[in-house]
Structure formats: C-alpha cells, structure tokens
Amino acid sequence: MNKHVYMYDTTLRDGTQGEGISLSVDDKIKIARKLDQLGVSYIEGGWPGSNPKDMEFFLRVKELDLKHAKVTAFGSTRRFGVTAEADDNLRMILESGVTAVAIFGKSWDFHVTEALGTTLDENLSMIYDSVRFLKENGLEVIYDAEHFFDGYKHNPDYALATLRQASEAGADWLALCDTNGGSLPHEISEIVARVCTEFATPVGIHCHNDGELAVANSLAAVGAGARQVQGTINGFGERCGNTNLISIIPNLQLKLGYECVPPEQLKQLTNTSRYVYEIANINPPNLQPFVGHSAFAHKGGMHVSAILKAAETYEHIRPESVGNTRRVLVSELSGQSNLLFKAQELNIELDKTKPEGRTIIQKIKEMEHQGYQYEGAEASFELLLHQGLGDYEEVFAIESFKVLMEKHGESDSTTEATVKLHVGGQTVHTVAEGNGPVNALDNALRKALEAVFPDISQMYLTDYKVRVLSEQDATASKVRVLVESTKDGEESWSTVGVSTNVIEASWEALIDSMRYALMGRQNEAVDLSGDEIERQGIVNH
Template sequence: MTKNSSPQIWLYDTTLRDGTQREGLSVSIEDKLRIARALDELGVPFIEGGWPGANPKDVQFFWQLQTEPLKNAQVTAFCSTRRPNTTAATEPMLQAILAAGTHWVTIFGKSWDLHVIEGIKTTLSENLAMIRDSIEYLRLLGRCVIYDAEHWFDGYKNNPEYALQTLTTAVKAGAEWIVLCDTNGGTLPHEISQIVSDVTNHLKEVKLGIHTHNDSDTAVANALAAVMAGATMVQGTINGYGERCGNANLCSLIPNLQIKLGYQCIEDNQIALLAETSRFVSEVVNLAPDEHAAFVGRSAFAHKGGIHVSAVERNPLTYEHIQPEQVGNMRRIVISEQAGVSNVIAKARTFGIELNKQNPATREILEKLKALESEGYQFEGAEASFELLMREALGTRQLFFEVKGFQVHCDLARGKEINNALATVKVAVEGKDILQAAEGNGPVAALDAALRKALINFYPRISEFELSDYKVRILNPNAGTNAKTRALVESRNGQQRWTTVGVSANILDASYQAVVEGLEYGLMLNVGAPHECAVHII
C-alpha cells in the first residue's frame, strides 16, 4: 500500500484535558502551552485544550493561544451539552466555550439511559433535546462540532435503540464527528468491533471516532478494533495518562496504526519524534517515564548479554519488531560502546551543531551524558542543559560568569507563617568579584534574585528573564532525607522558553545548578553566537 493511498486516521489528543485527570498529575498554564506546542510539532491535527467553563486555568490557556496560535493543529475546547430544562443560548458553559475562540468544539452528551434518568435526573426526550439544542446553537454561531457520546458502549448494551437515537439526533443537529466513548473502560475488543460495525450500518456516511479508557487494560486494542471496524478518528493521550487507569496511549496507537496497519496518521519524519515527545511530556508533568513502555520506553529496544545480543548484532529483526529509529528510539546493547552515538549526533543537529562519529568530542559528549544519567539527570525535558553540555565538550560554551559560592538563610518559626528567605551569592564577572544579597518568598526565589542583582550591571538584558516554572522530583525516596533530588527550572525571555536541570542530594544545590544554567543559557540566546549559527565539527 503506497503512502498516498493509505487511509487517513485523524488523531485527537486529550492529554491536556482527560490526561490531566490522572491522580497525582498537575500542570501549569506554561506546562500546557509547552505540551500543546510539542503535540503541534508531532503533527497531531486535533488538540483538546481543556474545559474553559469549568476551569479558570483553561480559560487563560485558550486566551494565550489566541495571541500565540499553534502552527498546524486545531485546538478544541471541551464542554457538556446544556443542562436540562434550559436553552443553549442561556447556558453559561456554552458561552465560555464560545469565548475560548476555537473553530472546533467538542461537547459530550449522555448515551446511557441509566445516566439520563439517575445521573442528570431528566427524561430521555429532554436528553435528546439537550443534544440537539446544544449542537444547533454552536453550529449557528459558526463552530464545527465533535460530539463525544459518553458511556456509549454501556448505553448501547443496555438500550441500543435509545443509544442510537442520541447519535442520530447529534448527526441531524450538525455534528461533524461522532465519537463513541468507552468511558468506564470495561468493553473488550470483540464487543467494540461488533458495536462499531452496528453503528456504521445504522449511520451511513458519518465520520466516526473512538475514545477508550484502559480500565480493562485493553484501551489500545479497543481503539485498533474500532478503526478496523470503520472509525477514522482516534482519541487518546500521550503515555496513556488519564483518570483511573488511563486513556488509550497514542504512543502505542500511532505506530501500530501507521507502521503495522498501513494507515496514515502523521508524517514519517514526525513519527520519528514520538519517543522524544513521550519523554518530554513526562518531564513537563513531572512523572517518571515508563522505561518499559512499548515503542517509546528506554528499554523497548534494549538487549543485554547472551543469545539476544549476538543475534541482534547480526540481524536486528531477530528480536525487534520494528526499527527503533522509526519512532525516534534507539537500540541499546549494554556491552556495545557504539550505543547512543547516533542519537547524540542527531540531537546536536537540532542545535545547529554538526558532529560525526570520528570526532573525539562526540564520544566525550556521550560518555558525559551516560555518567550524568546514571546520577539522575534527565535531559529530554531540559534541552538547554544538554546544549550547554555539548558546547562545553566542543569548547564553544561561553563563560559569562562564575559562581564562587552562595548561602541561603530561611526564617522559620513554629506555628507562624514566615515565607522570607535571604540568599547571598559571590560571582566573578570580567575578573571582578561581586557579592550580593537578595530576599525572596522561598530559597530558590531568593537565590535567583541575588544572582540577577549581581549580574544586572554587566548584562542588562537579564532583567527580561523570568523564572516561569520550578519542579522537584525525589529520585530515590527510600533513602529518606538523604534522597537525591532532581530540579527542573523553566525560564523565558518573552519570545523563547528553555528548561535546565540540576541533580544533588541537597535540594538547594540541585536548584542552584538549574537556576545558574538557566541564566547562562538565556545570556547565550541574547548574545547570539554561537547558538544562532551552525558549528561544523570535522
């Protein structure tokens, strides 16, 4: 099957809405924007941004995207149908979704008569009116509507005639897509296949989508079954994040659909970004990556010792179902000194740096990277630190300043809320030692303020830098108070954002590393060279 004749599957990512309902996962507006831009680069055509009528953070997210739109993806706002016994025109939730300013909107309605009667306590006919009125109102105001049929499969199994009525109502009201949702995640693949086939026979020439949850550990299999039965939109999340047991994992669905089944989801050069995107999102949401995840996990193409290694070295097909490079991953053979060189070379190229395997600097970068990773560093979500690491090995890292020492003092009183912290730093700039102190509402803020105060006279543009996000992860919690900490600091200058990382058994030291590199990287961006020109290494 040629690429041009491959049937199209439309990807719909709901990481920023359904994914954030995972227990223990929390994101800021900046986090959501970073993830949205990564999904845009990946080539996902639909990105669900959130529910602006229910979450003030989501309102700000949509406002931000109105001033800084994505390059390619359609961002959708999410909402329910109007409430019983009201009108769509007077429904505050629908006004909020309109204010989000998206061309596409997604609304969900009830498919299961149990939910209609016992959940929202209304009549079956009023539920149909809610679906019809909401969609017609949004269409009247120029919006394209994706209709999510909530609890569809449970509703169909309980009362197929009424469940189909809800879909027919949505189609007649003007919905562009009908998405069948396995909201409770209890349906199995053979049931999905049969029910989706029933719907395609009942609703001729309607664009169908599938939205599956993973409560039975079959979300990916269910989505694949739905596609093979006629669905042409697949909804899911990066890394399968979601409420309870999660959603269908797009990091597994995309390669299964495109590489295994021959559907067209994204471009081949974009699917090669899949592993990087998976790790990037895990770092942004501050959750440890699943190293054993299919396709994108660090161990997905790892081989160690014995028969496997010798076989893979002769022919990778012996123990690999696809080429790891297809999804942006890499083969890892523990005893091979060549493992990882290609990834370093490819990553360097994204920073305008041309490396080759013969250059000693390439090996030095790789060995340094391995050593730091073993200490707990993670560079997928902190590419600014990785670029600084590379430039140091190449001798092109500029020394803007040198921190000679710092102290942080916090005022703490039992039973009283005292947030003041005082940081003192000593830095050397252009041969001069500068000693400065500053206060902040915490030790990291105070340290950041003291560094800026010491550097501002030498680098005035440092006033434009902002510390926009700060995350800490305990890497070995079993060690108690001796645990090692990884700190991620995101900075911005109004046009660009960058993230740096520090690791230490001392949380302040880890934070200090990340803050210092954040300032250094921002200065490098403002100075221009060597970052804005390609560095060719022979």
C-alpha cells in the first residue's frame, strides 16, 4: 500500500477566488516560499493565460530555490473548434516555463451542452487533444475533472468516458472535483473507489466546502484510494472555500499514517497557517482546529486537573506536533489545577496546601462575576496572582485623575487629563492633552512615570477593545475594556478593566498595563530632584 499522499496547494489560484482574498505578486512569492518550506508537493501558481499578474509570478518564481514543491500552472482544455496547437491558453502554459500543469475539462454532460455549448463527442476530443499536446511538450499533466461527482450521479458512463480520454492521452493524474461542494462522504468514497478500480492512472481529489465537508470528503477519497489532495491553506477559496490543507495534513499524517509532508516539517503547520493569514491581512480564527489559538486551550478545572496527569485525557494530539501550544485559561470555571498550571507557566511558586490558592480562586470568581475576564488579559491575571501571594510591591500609587473634554461649535474637540500619583518617593501632578480621553490619560500617566522610569517611553498601546456587558441597561451599561500593550514591538501583554464608566474601565486597564511593564523594577527608579521636576514640567507637592 502506497502510504504517501501528495499535497497539491492551490492557495495562489483557487484560494484567491475567495471573497476578501487578494494577493500581489510579491505576496504570492512569499507564500510559495513558505509552502515549499512546509513540504507540499505541488504549488499551483495561477492561470498563465488569464492575467499578466499570474504570468509575472511564473517568471519570478523561477528565481526561488525550491526544495520540495513543483510549481504548477492551471488552465482549461482547448476551445472547441480550435486545435490544441493553435489554442492561446495552452501555448501560454508552455510559455510560463512550468514542468507540470493542471487542466480542467467538463465531466458533467449538462455542463457540456448548457454551459460549454458544444457536443458530448467534441468535449471528449477537447480533453484528449489537450492532454496529448501538453504531454508531447514534456509536461506532467493533472487532469482536473470539473463537476465530476455531480456528472457521475447524473450520467456515470459519460463522466467515466471523460476520464478515459484523459488517461488514454497520457494524463499523470485524474483529479476528481466536487466543484459545487454538495457531495457527502459516502458518495465520494463509493465513486472514488470505482474510479480507482477502473483506471491505472493515479487519482486525486479536489473538494469545495459548501456543505462543510471538504476535509471529510477528501479523507474519504484517500480512504478509497486517492493519492493526491488538492486544497488551500486555511481553506481559502470561492464561496465557502476549498479543502483546508491545514486540517488534512495532520489528520492524514498523525492519525492515518500517511506521509504528506516531511515529518520534521509538520511542526511548521501552525506557523504556515498564521503566516498566510498575515499576508492575506485576515485575523486568524481562534477556533480553527489544530492551529487556532484556542485549539488546545483548557478552561474547566476537571479538564486541567486531568491533563496535568496525562495530556491525552483532553487532547487528541500533542499540540507541539503541529507547532501549537497548550494554554490553560483562568476563569470562574477554574479549579486549583488551572491556577497551579498558570503559576508554573509564569515561574511563580504556589503551594496548593496553603490557603492562598483557594483565596485567589475565590477572588477570580468574584471579579469575573463583576465582568472581568482574564482569559484575554493574562497580564492583569499575573498581577492579581502576585498580589494574592503578597509578593507584589507597588511601583506607583494613584491619588486621583480627572478628564476634561471641551468643544465649541463645529471646531475640533480638545481633551485634557490631569493625573496625581506617588512615584519615586515624590507626589507628582501632571497634565497632558490627547486624542480622546484614553490617549490623554495615557499621556499624562506616561509623563509622570517617564521622569522616574525613562524607558517607559518605549512602551505603547497596540489595541483597545470595548465590550458592553449588560445591553439592557443601554447607556448605563457596564463595559469591559481590553488593552494590549507592547514594548519595542517585541513583547506584548493584555490587561482588563470593568466599570459602568468607559473612561474608568479604560483607566483600570491602562494602570494595570503600566504596573505590569514596571513590575519588579523599583530599584531602577530615578530620584526626582527639584531641577528634574522643574525640567519635565511636573508639579511637586
């Protein structure tokens, strides 16, 4: 039994047909390099005869020193009434310089007569002539049998006849396409099994996800004998997308024993998925299997207690095998196991035999009942943990803050924040303007702290989210604010604040962010002399 299944990636062609997906030639080159590093067998770069961008890609991709993948062009069979030698699209495929090509032809008689507008016999000739012409010119030819499964269900004899023409003309692969994405796994399995029985030419599968079954259908096809899977990274593609190779690869390789990519490259799966999302400017979904941020996240206390003893109790694979990581969430559902795990992650000593752990858990449950959420604000959680253990030393203390916003007529509004705090052995009073109340508070607080901790200037906010927690209360609703901060763009952390006043909630999150950045750095404080206070415009009391 052949235990190798060839991964045919069409992210750069079929994937770009998805809504909201647009890739420049530079983008496509970057993704092609990443796909080769992952170890896919084929990278379909586009349709050379359809647009200048795709032809430019084929010219530039020759400069890459690809180690694993074969760059493949895409095209259609010759037009009816035109010889293969005279067909512009086929000639453009040759001019692209590829060594492999996937050409699609009609397998559904309904499409031949209604969409293509020709005879069934002419369609068979178009398939044969096109494959023969490309083979005679030295290319590896993958025949994509478009609408094969719908065609087979309607007229199995004709659908099989189209494959026979491609096979007899010398096609290297017969790729069966569920173009409308409406087939079910048992149908895929039965039909693929028959094709594999009747043809010596290797079989591939190309599924769309309109029934959310593209991965299941592709697995069924491999089980029935298919040895090539066509799909895209993250399931990008027209309508509901294509088979997601990010899910197919680990299912086949880790669970069914097939080799899809070199074993040592499987750990690149998560990184590859997120890289393609980044290039496509799309936020990765947390819930994506195998590679999502939540794929190996554990929240229930019983679950965490079990995985601390044996990870396989609540994980179907080891997250490290696909380059992901295990995460334990701390929430009102947490037990002591969650707390111990998080403390261990943070290198904080926590003795479960002492009452501090139970006290902290109770505190977390009370805070989350008020609307705080620590799953997405781990910096606030770490501060809470240190405070509960009594080993947190306050770097600065807030006495008061005030925000004033002023607007006259149609003129732009101005916002001014005043902050009074104790830091570095002094009481300081700062005033700053900003683009809105949160920015003004940030500027005023930073102005006070920079005098004592100069490198706080390297810290800045990267994200700010507000969530209404009690919609029924309208403008009096309680809100939760999540703030993400970074230092030099390298390390980042998130903090949370909750209040019925959005400015107060923002202030809480902002204060936690500053406290986290300065935690454990009391001995780095710069003494505030009178001259320094005057120079920086800080009022001393």
